[in-house]
Amino acid sequence: MKTFVYIDHFKGDVQPAAWEALGLAKSFGSAIALVFGSGAEAVAKTALEYGADEVLLADDSALTDYRAETYASTLTALASSLSPNLILFPTTTRTREFAAMSALDLNSNVITDATAVEVNGDSVVVTRPIYEGKLFEKVTCSGTPQFITIRGRAFPKPEQQVGKSGTITKVEAKTDAISTVEGYSVAAVGVSLSDAGVIVSGGRGVSNNPSLQSPAGLDDKQAEIWKAQQGFGLITDLATTLGGAVGASRAAVDAGYIPYSNQVGQTGKVVAPDLYIACGISGAIQHLAGIRSAKMVVAINKDADAPIFKQARYGVVGDLFVIVPALNAAFKKKLGK
Amino acid sequence: MKIIACIKQVPDSEAKVRAEGGQVNWGDAPLVINPFDEYAVEGALQQREAVSGSTVTALCIGPESAREALKHALAMGADEAVLVSDAALNELDTVGAARVLAAAIQKLGADMVVFGRQTLDSGSGLTAAQTARVLGWPMLGLVGQIKIEERSVSVERVIEEGRQSVKANLPAVLSVVQSIGEPRYPSFMGIRKASKATIPAWSLSDLGISAPAAVIKRSELLNPPARETTIDIITGDSPEAIAETLVEKILAEKVL
Numbered sequence: 001m002k003t004f005v006y007i008d009h010f011k012g013d014v015q016p017a018a019w020e021a022l023g024l025a026k027s028f029g030s031a032i033a034l035v036f037g038s039g040a041e042a043v044a045k046t047a048l049e050y051g052a053d054e055v056l057l058a059d060d061s062a063l064t065d066y067r068a069e070t071y072a073s074t075l076t077a078l079a080s081s082l083s084p085n086l087i088l089f090p091t092t093t094r095t096r097e098f099a100a101m102s103a104l105d106l107n108s109n110v111i112t113d114a115t116a117v118e119v120n121g122d123s124v125v126v127t128r129p130i131y132e133g134k135l136f137e138k139v140t141c142s143g144t145p146q147f148i149t150i151r152g153r154a155f156p157k158p159e160q161q162v163g164k165s166g167t168i169t170k171v172e173a174k175t176d177a178i179s180t181v182e183g184y185s186v187a188a189v190g191v192s193l194s195d196a197g198v199i200v201s202g203g204r205g206v207s208n209n210p211s212l213q214s215p216a217g218l219d220d221k222q223a224e225i226w227k228a229q230q231g232f233g234l235i236t237d238l239a240t241t242l243g244g245a246v247g248a249s250r251a252a253v254d255a256g257y258i259p260y261s262n263q264v265g266q267t268g269k270v271v272a273p274d275l276y277i278a279c280g281i282s283g284a285i286q287h288l289a290g291i292r293s294a295k296m297v298v299a300i301n302k303d304a305d306a307p308i309f310k311q312a313r314y315g316v317v318g319d320l321f322v323i324v325p326a327l328n329a330a331f332k333k334k335l336g337k
Numbered sequence: 338m339k340i341i342a343c344i345k346q347v348p349d350s351e352a353k354v355r356a357e358g359g360q361v362n363w364g365d366a367p368l369v370i371n372p373f374d375e376y377a378v379e380g381a382l383q384q385r386e387a388v389s390g391s392t393v394t395a396l397c398i399g400p401e402s403a404r405e406a407l408k409h410a411l412a413m414g415a416d417e418a419v420l421v422s423d424a425a426l427n428e429l430d431t432v433g434a435a436r437v438l439a440a441a442i443q444k445l446g447a448d449m450v451v452f453g454r455q456t457l458d459s460g461s462g463l464t465a466a467q468t469a470r471v472l473g474w475p476m477l478g479l480v481g482q483i484k485i486e487e488r489s490v491s492v493e494r495v496i497e498e499g500r501q502s503v504k505a506n507l508p509a510v511l512s513v514v515q516s517i518g519e520p521r522y523p524s525f526m527g528i529r530k531a532s533k534a535t536i537p538a539w540s541l542s543d544l545g546i547s548a549p550a551a552v553i554k555r556s557e558l559l560n561p562p563a564r565e566t567t568i569d570i571i572t573g574d575s576p577e578a579i580a581e582t583l584v585e586k587i588l589a590e591k592v593l
Contacts, residue, residue: 010498065501068466068476093496097478100431100463101470109432109552112461125556130459134354135361138557178475179505182491186499198593242593260515261495274592286350292561296592298583304570314586315570316579326580334584 001119004056004079004087004145006034007047008095010066014043016157016195017090019050021150023158025088026051028119034078036071036173038064048166051158055166060173065181066094072101073174079106084145086124091149099147108143113270115154115293124148133270133289152194153272154293191245193264198244199273199294201264202320204251205280205301206231209321221256228257234321235279238328241337247271249281265290277327279320283308300324338391338485338507341447342381342415343438343468344374346399346406347457356558361458370406373453375520378410380483380513381451382521385416388485392416394445398426398437404536411531412523419445420538425548431459433549435467440544442472449490452512454479465512475505481516 003025008015025031033052035044037059044055058074075098079087089095091113103110115136116127124146127138141147193199207228214223232246239246247264248257264271265287272293279300281287288311291297299312300320309315316323331337348354352366370378378395385391395410395418397403407418421441429437442450450469455462469476481500482493485507494501495514523531541548569586573579587593 010496013498015497067503068469068478072470093479093494096462097466097476100466101476103463104432104435104467104470107552109430110461110463111553112463127559131348131354131361132350132457132460133561135356136559136561137555138559139553139555141553143552179477179503179509182502182504184499184501192497275587284351285353289561292564296587296590297566298587309568309570311564311566312568313566313590314583315568316583317570318576318579322576323579326576327583330577330580330584334588 001028001086001122002084003028003031004034004084005031005052006075006087006089006095007043008090008092009037009040009043012040012043014046015090015092017092017150017152019157020152020155021088021090022047022050022052024117024150024155026158032056032084034058034075036063036074041168044168045165046160048168049160049162049164051161053166055168056171057168058171058173060175062175062177063173067177067179067181068097068101069179070174070177071098072105073176075099075102076105077174078171079145085122087145087147089147089149091151095149099149103143103147106143106145108145108147109141110147110149111139111141112149114148114150117148117150129270132265132286133292151272191243193245193247193262193269193271196245196271196273198239198242198275198277199247199264199271200235200239200242200244200277200279201247201249201281202232202235202252202258202279203249203281204255205320206235206252206257207255208280211321225256228252228255231280231321232258234324234328238277238324238331241328241331241335242275244273244275249287250284278308278312279324281308282306283311338384338388338448339446340381340384340391340393341442341445341450342374342378342393342395342410343450343452343465344377344395344397344406344410345371345456346397346403347371350457356560359558361558368402368405370409371453371456373455373457375413375453376513376515376517377451377453378413378415379520380480380511380517382414383518384449384483384485394419396438396441396445397421398429398434401538407536408531408534409523411534412527413521414524414527418534418536420536421544422538423541423548425541428551429549430551430553431461431463432467433551434464435471436546436549437541437544438464438468439471440546441539442468444544448507450508450510452510454512454514465510469510472508472510475509477503477505477509477511480511480513483511483517
């Protein structure tokens, strides 16, 4: 099995799932890491430390900014000349796109969001979620190479062996760009939902704090959103204590309490944290499907009949505005923060 | 400017979807336009309004029943709709869909093609980029803002790290995300217009192509493992006592 692993990064910051893909590749045999970009030598060296047997580095100013066409063509050329059986990627906005194009170039296709990969000789069977995680399918790809993007946190991350070295070979970049990147506005995004070990999520219930008086001059909707933001403030505090990310239910997003990028389940993100704390979330079917891979769910809701309790390991029937701050204080004390 | 919005029909997001006898069963839940594709139609309509003399065509691959999804796009305000329907298209993977869509787009002619970010059923999110690749047009994926100037399009792409501004010449293929704006509700007039509209159905021979063979095949369909949880409801005399017990229990299970 000759496996390529694409190390996805943004200006040198590697998506953590790239290392997980590298670890997965190593479990089948040897792994050749691919690094694209300009001035990306440091990423190539880190790939060796995470277990890559060698690195192919396409380092070119044409690859400074990600563009689907140049990245796809660079990959297609490499795969055509070196004929890997398998190319693994972390699932990211970039890889989904240029892997799609390169696979088309090579008369193959991409299996996305893999949560399990079984290799037997040349046969590769991939498990992936469909219907927002309500079902799973096992699929095979009859094209060569087989392109697989793995879901974050589905596979163990290998240990980094600092100082481990190896061969880095420069390879040619393709320069067939048909678009121009004009700039970035890079947000301070904090921990992303897909990579988070802990997620604290809020639902519609976060705006219902009875003891809160909204500032004068707001209409009903503005007052509701203001109250919700105070509620999400408590949730953010707890997430920060636990080094986690803030999530939300669709109801909270639709009500305008928090941006779409925080949404979990139903046309939002499928997540796989170790700990998921649902605050004021009743638990619509799509939300429950979205959090199915969470190792432990804790639910805080004032309605004892809320469906979220059916999927929770621990539950508190009570007022989230009282419980969440108390929980934050208790975690701080126990974790020595 | 001629704009095409590519849509798909899927089981409603509220559906309880189960694997039964190797088939996907969504009970009596309705089939609807893929929710992400409503944003594609919305984005297309916004640009029709921004660039005078523009039209929006909704395009869908699917069985006869998929006309309902196209009618939804018409009711939202699309000018026309085309269904690509052919018995040979039952086993289509994304590369196959891209080849069929590209042929239909060539036949219709377009300056801009808009997709939703992914579908609710398979959810691979590959078709837009593969369609762009077949056409040889620029791919601008996960777009939250669109601005057309003369023969070029400037967009803001929503990526993990923030936003990337990109410009390309038309024709181009875009996929849009939710920040494009909430999809408009079908108007009463729109629904009336949609119910009267004739939606042509094109076969593969109308497009002059043969059925692409699927490279990706499903070997098994699985229900997710049942979650074996027994819930412990934590109680106590005060919120502090409840919190303390809960924290101890969470830490004892060593999930952190």
